[in-house]
Amino acid sequence: MRRFRLWEKKRGHRTTGSAIWGRVGETMFFAGIFLAGAVGTTIFVATGLVFEEGNAPQWDWSRTIALLVLISLIVSGALGVLFSVSQVGTSAERRSARAQRTPKLDILLDRDSARRAFPGLPSAEDLTNSPGVKLAYRLPMSFSSGWSLLFSLALFCLFWHGTTAVLIGLAVRQFRAGHVDWFFVFFVGAFLFVGAWSTQFFFQQLAQATTIGPTALEISDHPLYPGHNYNVYLSQSGRLLIRRLEVCLVCDEEATYHQGTDIRTERRRVMDQLLFAVDDIDIGPGQPFERQDRVTMPNPVMHSFQAPHNSIQWKLLVRGEVIGWPRFERAFPIIVYPTNSGRSVTIAAPRSFVLHGTPHQHPTV
């Protein structure tokens, strides 16, 4: 007997049962929500919780919130039923084609025309709106390179120390009352230890981000094409002794998937190519290290790709080993377009394929 795995991502054929029964189940689920909302609202009104008999309406916030929750159940249930019914008899291809034909706002038309010429490619607009000092474009640094970690760490520290302060308050109250729960004291100690470690790590990252100084990367042309040559200019500021500074071309695949009720993202580096490296640099105050080099995009390579759940991201990565500091990395996203070469089609004799129809296995979008 076939067993269904509820919480794992499905492999191979991507449906585990009948699409029709799935749709029926979905419709019934939303109908249930709608019914719960409708019945709840009816009971709420009928039992006089909103309008007390013979009196003016007694309105307060708790009643308003209760009524809003019930009405939201009705609305979401009704919308869910309408959506489920609208999906009956329409294929994933038809829905996708319909969505692509949806008229766009004027403000989006320019971006849209670029996307029509190269479907599935991310927009390069944000990467070319900053001119460089030495070369055509100054590439923006990816936010995720360091500041997002710092921001997350700051939030974590605030939350953790807030919780720890409450726990310390409880422990002090117990101590004053003459009753000491040693397990609780140990628990608070563990909280203090994690808090101290995270604070030290936060300040280390903050010092690294502010001491190492800004990194600037400029490029002679954008977007990039496989096999073409480009000039890359690197500037590194700060008062530093750098053991090694390197610029690499990397390509990451990123996939987002549902696992149970979680949404997970997995990233895999599929290419990491050294473009140039410099050893033993002594950067003085007000004198940034500068280096310009000519690099060649490898060919053939996959172009940048952006879809709702899958992407292929190209970046120029600056890696540095600073004496007395942990290794740092700064990423500068780039867009790689497909190559224009090799556009030839060989028209051979017709080739016939007879495929036995099978129920379609792909999920809806």
Next chain:
Amino acid sequence: MEPLISIQLFSRPPVYFPGSEMVCDYQIDAVERDQILSVEASILWYTEGKGDEDLGVHYFERRVASDSPEEDLRALRRFTTLLPNSPLTYHGDIVQVYWCARVRVFLHRGKEVAAEHPFQLGDITTPWSPHKSRS
């Protein structure tokens, strides 16, 4: 018995390049004429791999019986389309992009049958393997 769906592409091997013209024939057999409600033909890309599936339709046509001269959707049908510049066929580690011609037949009582013919857009997959480029 399931209907037979025949899809024919005019390139051997089925490798196309961006901007090239694709000619596709399809035909449906082993089913009564009045059993078919509608037929959808599409040229599309979809992703496979670790992530949830993404799908993009490049060409789409939907036909019902009244669209056909003899109200017979089983007859040989040809369509032509210019293929787009991207996304190219790609076999990565956790992301794969595939192209195919897909024909979906809607039958009575909510039943539907689909068949697809894969093809390759671009030639980046053959010489470039992601692993070879790792340092």
